Amino acid sequence: MPQLDIAFFVPQIFWLIVVFATLYIFMAGSAAPKIAGVLKKRQDAIAGDLVEAEKLQAKAESARVLYEKSQSEARSNVAAMVLSKREELKDIAEKEYLKLSKKLTAKADKAQMRIDEAKNKALSEVREVATEVCSEIVLKIAGLKIEVKDVAKVIDANTNASLKGED
Amino acid sequence: MASPLEQFTVKPWVQIDVAGYDISFTNSSAAMLATLAVITIFVTFGMRKTALVPDRWQSGVEMCYEFIAKMLGDTAGPDGRKxxxxxxxxxxxVLAANLIGMVPWLHSFTFTSHIAVTFAMATFVFIGVTLIGFITHGFKFLSFFVPHGAPWYLLILLIPIEIISYLSRPISLSVRLFANMVAGHTMLKVFGGFVVSLGALGGVFAVSAFLPFAFIVALTGLELLVACLQAYVFAMLTCLYLNDALHMH
Structure with missing residues (x-):
C-alpha cells in the first residue's frame, strides 16, 4: 500500500499545510466576509422592502378611511342640502300661494261688487218697469188712474217682503 | 497488469530538500494546488458581482456558505461562529479534493486517500479543539471525561473509556475519510481492470465486458455521492467536537 510509505509523509504534510493555510487565509480574509456581506445585504434589502410595504399598506389603509369618511360626509351634506332646499321651496310656494290667493280674492271681491252693482241696477230698473206695468194694468182693467208714486210704494213693500222671505 | 493500488503512489515531480527535510513537489502536491485553484476560482468568480439577485454560480457559492453556516449554527451554536x-x-x-480525485486522467490523484494527509488534518482539528476546550473552561475541561450521575465505582471504569474514546477521535476521523476514498477508488480500478482484461480476450468475452463497465458507471455515481458525503461528515464531526469543547456535555 503506497499510503504507508513513510518517505512521503513529510512532503505531503508540508504541502498540505502550505495549501491549506493559503486557502484559509483566502477564505477568512476575503471570501467568507464577502459572501456574508452579500447575504446580509440581501437580508437587509428584503427586511427593508417588507417594512416599506407595511408602511405603504398603512398609508393605503388611512387613505381608504379618509375616503370613506369624506364619502359619508358628502352624503350627509347632500341630505342636509336637499332638506334645506325643500324647506326653501316650500316657503316660496306658500308665499306665492298667499300672493296669488290674495290677488284672486281681490279680483273675486271686485267681481262680486260689480255683480251686486249690476244686480241693484237691474233691481231698480225692474222696479220702474213693474211700477209702469202695474199702473198700466190697473188703468186697463179697472180704469183707475193711480199715481205712480203710490204704485211704487206698494211694490216696494211687496218686493222687500219677498226679498226678506228669500233671505 | 498494474495493481489497483498503484494509483495511490506518490511520484515526486521536483525534488526539493530544505534543511534535510524532503519537501519535494509531488503529484499529491499538484492535486492540492489544483484543489486550491478550483476553490479559489469557484468562490472568486461566483462572487465577482456580489449581486443582490444572484446568478447560478453565485447561488452555488452562497449555498455552500449557508449549508456550512447552518450546520455550524445547529451543532455548535452562536459561540462557534468565529x-x-x-x-x-x-x-x-475535502469536498474539492474528493471530487477532483474522481476526474479520470493520467495524473489523477486523490490526496484524501492518504492517511498521512487525513491524519494530519484530523490531528490538527483534535489539537485545536482540545486547546479551545482548555482555553474556554480551564482545567474544568477535564470534567468532560467524568460522566454525570454515574456512581463513583463506575467512574473507575468510565473515565478511562471516556479518555480513550476522546483520544481515538483523530484516528476515527482520519481513517473514515481515508478508508472511504481508498475503497471507492480501488473498486473503480478493479472493475476498470476487468473491462480491459475481458476486452483483450476478444469475442464473447469482449461483449461481456459491458457488465463491469456498466458497474463502473453506477459506482462512479455512488463515489460522487461518497465524495460529498465524506466531506460533509468530516466537517460535521469537526463541528461536533468543537461543540464539545465549547459547551462540554
Missing part, C-alpha cells in the same frame, strides 16, 4: 472560516475551508478543501 470558527466558521476554518470549518468552511475544511469542508470546501
Amino acid at each position: 470558527y466558521f472560516p476554518f470549518i468552511f475551508t475544511l469542508f470546501m478543501f
Whole structure:
C-alpha cells in the first residue's frame, strides 16, 4: 500500500499545510466576509422592502378611511342640502300661494261688487218697469188712474217682503 | 497488469530538500494546488458581482456558505461562529479534493486517500479543539471525561473509556475519510481492470465486458455521492467536537 510509505509523509504534510493555510487565509480574509456581506445585504434589502410595504399598506389603509369618511360626509351634506332646499321651496310656494290667493280674492271681491252693482241696477230698473206695468194694468182693467208714486210704494213693500222671505 | 493500488503512489515531480527535510513537489502536491485553484476560482468568480439577485454560480457559492453556516449554527451554536472560516475551508478543501480525485486522467490523484494527509488534518482539528476546550473552561475541561450521575465505582471504569474514546477521535476521523476514498477508488480500478482484461480476450468475452463497465458507471455515481458525503461528515464531526469543547456535555 503506497499510503504507508513513510518517505512521503513529510512532503505531503508540508504541502498540505502550505495549501491549506493559503486557502484559509483566502477564505477568512476575503471570501467568507464577502459572501456574508452579500447575504446580509440581501437580508437587509428584503427586511427593508417588507417594512416599506407595511408602511405603504398603512398609508393605503388611512387613505381608504379618509375616503370613506369624506364619502359619508358628502352624503350627509347632500341630505342636509336637499332638506334645506325643500324647506326653501316650500316657503316660496306658500308665499306665492298667499300672493296669488290674495290677488284672486281681490279680483273675486271686485267681481262680486260689480255683480251686486249690476244686480241693484237691474233691481231698480225692474222696479220702474213693474211700477209702469202695474199702473198700466190697473188703468186697463179697472180704469183707475193711480199715481205712480203710490204704485211704487206698494211694490216696494211687496218686493222687500219677498226679498226678506228669500233671505 | 498494474495493481489497483498503484494509483495511490506518490511520484515526486521536483525534488526539493530544505534543511534535510524532503519537501519535494509531488503529484499529491499538484492535486492540492489544483484543489486550491478550483476553490479559489469557484468562490472568486461566483462572487465577482456580489449581486443582490444572484446568478447560478453565485447561488452555488452562497449555498455552500449557508449549508456550512447552518450546520455550524445547529451543532455548535452562536459561540462557534468565529470558527466558521476554518470549518468552511475544511469542508470546501475535502469536498474539492474528493471530487477532483474522481476526474479520470493520467495524473489523477486523490490526496484524501492518504492517511498521512487525513491524519494530519484530523490531528490538527483534535489539537485545536482540545486547546479551545482548555482555553474556554480551564482545567474544568477535564470534567468532560467524568460522566454525570454515574456512581463513583463506575467512574473507575468510565473515565478511562471516556479518555480513550476522546483520544481515538483523530484516528476515527482520519481513517473514515481515508478508508472511504481508498475503497471507492480501488473498486473503480478493479472493475476498470476487468473491462480491459475481458476486452483483450476478444469475442464473447469482449461483449461481456459491458457488465463491469456498466458497474463502473453506477459506482462512479455512488463515489460522487461518497465524495460529498465524506466531506460533509468530516466537517460535521469537526463541528461536533468543537461543540464539545465549547459547551462540554
